[in-house]
Amino acid sequence: MPPLLSSRGCPQVPRSPDTAAPVVAVILKGYPRLSETFIANEILALERSGLDLRLFSLRHPTDAAVHPVHRRIQAPVVYLPEYLHHAPLRVWQAWRTVRRWPHYEHARAAWLRDLRRDPSRNRVRRFGQAIVLAHELPADVTWLHAHFLHTPASVTRYAAMLSGLPWSVSAHAKDVWTTPEWDIREKLAACEWLVTCTACNAAYLRTLSTPQRPVELLYHGIDLHAFAALPSPSECVGRRDGSDPSDPVRLLSIGRAVEKKGYDVLLQALAALPPSTRWRLVHIGGGPLLKNLKAMAQVLGLAERIEWRGPRSHDDVLQAYREADIFVLACRIAADGDRDGLPNVLMEAQSQRLPCVSTTVSAVPELIVSGETGLLVPPGDPLALAEAIGRLIAAPDERERLGLAGLARVRTDFSFGGAIERLKARFRPAVAPRSEPCVPPSTLP
Known part of the structure; x- marks a missing residue:
């Protein structure tokens, strides 16, 4: 009997569902990233559950440090050309092969339609990266999965068209709210399934989807082994009330210095607290607005009360939670529509019995019930934020x-x-047979 042929005209490599783990290529915008620990935790957990993963990153890492979880991940990482002109030979060699594949013209036509609606260099780069991804996929990969609905999902969609593989996507926060609706509709129509981490994301995406492409709510959750709670309340609850100059209440905030995190609002709120209230703030995270925020703190007379620690490892972050009295995150919607989904730092803080003050933006109320499991105020309201912070500073029992x-x-x-x-x-269908990457015989020169 002649060998079965795949959709690309190549002999299939059979894989037994009983003996072989699914092999999934995970496409990431950047890896590793300190600010995306939730993705690393998910990758490690899937790996330990039996999935065989291959990681493909659109960008090289920019953080100097990594979390311990990144060191425990065994999956190999391939970095695609971040800019096509930086690796012209790699791109050209991939294109020479992929342009002969049966699905190339279909994928190219879809990309050209998208390019007419989005005539940008980014759109050109995404197709180039997809060609390299499709060309360099290991032969045993049976499924593609993108983290984030914007750039990674675009590259994954084109690569799936080229290779004939099924694909899926995890949608998170900024990617949901800054991707054009037409682009989301195209991706929802093409992917096998989509999961997202907040109910508000899910409700919005369902308005753009069809019953054939269900959108599933899947909270990231928190690894309570990595964030084990302290032994007992009496050992971790501080009795500071803001009245002792030698022992101020310890405030903590963790997040990138970007518009949606509202750190300028937080600084205004801290400046509005009574001068007699004794507090100190620790901020952990990098970000492009950090220099401006430090200057703003200086102008407001707060510089001596704030410690800017920059990006830190998991162990440092955990220790900061355990040393703090109150966690604050002033989320808001940025001018370009960017916003948080459900910030993992809020769950992490709560895992350490740390009371949280945040805002009613996006999915934060899905976690925090104001007055019951934390305090919420309207976004962009420094006086309301100051009132909530001041209330908890003065009330250790609350x-x-x-x-x-x-x-x-x-x-x-x-x-x-x-x-x-x-x-x-969701990945169980990925054990289906798939072909070796090759050029169909009829198209060989």
């Missing part, structure tokens, strides 16, 4: 109550393990 309630909610409703099992089940 901090303890909110911290314990937040911990209970995270443990009950935001478990990491359940989400991973549901996600893993």
Whole structure:
């Protein structure tokens, strides 16, 4: 009997569902990234659950440090050309091969339609990266999965068209709200499935999808092993109330210095607190606005009370949670529509019995019930934020109550393990046979 042929005209390599783990190529915008620990945790958990992963990153890492979780991930990483002109030979060699594949003209036509609606260099680069990705995919990969609905999903969609492989996507925050609706519709029509990490994301994406392409809500959850709670409330709850100059209340905020995090609003709120209130703020994270924020703190007379620690490792972050009295994150919607989904740092803070003050933006109310598991204020309102912070500074008992309630909610409703099992089940069709990457014989020169 002649060998079965794949959709690309190549002999199939059979894989037994009983003995072979699915092989999934995960396409990332950048890897590793300190600000995307939730993705690294997911990759590690899927790997440990039996999935065989290959990582493809559109960008090289920019952070000097990595989290311990990145060192535990075994999957190999391939870096695609970040800019096509930096690797012209690699791109050209990939194109020479891929242009002979049966699906090339279909993928090229789809890309040209997109290019007419989005005539940008980024759109050209995405197709070039997709050609390299499709060309360099290992022969045993059976599924493509993109993290983020914008650039990574574009590259993955084109690569899936070229290779004939199924694909899926995890949508998160900025990617949902800054991607044009026409682009989202195209991707939802083409992918096998999409998961997203907040109910508000899911509700919006369902308006752009069809019953044939269901959108599933799948909270990231938190790994309670990596963020184990302290032994008992009495050992971790501070009694500071802002009255002792030698022992100020310790505020903590973790996030990139970008518009949607609202750090300028936080600084205005801190400046509005009564001068007699004793507090100190620790900020962890990098970001393009960091220099401006430091200058703003200087103008507001707050510089001596704020410690800017920059990006830090998991262990440093965990220690900062445990040293703090209150966690603050002033989320808001940026001018370009960018916004948080459900910031993992809020779940992490709650896992350490840390009372949280945040805003009603996006999915934050899906985690924090104001007055029960934390305090929420309207976004962009420094006076309301100052009132909430001042209220918790002066009330150690309320901090303890909110911290314990937040911990209970995270443990009950935001478990990491359940989400991973549901996600893993989505990849089961990936054990289907797939072909070796090759050029169909009829197109050979």
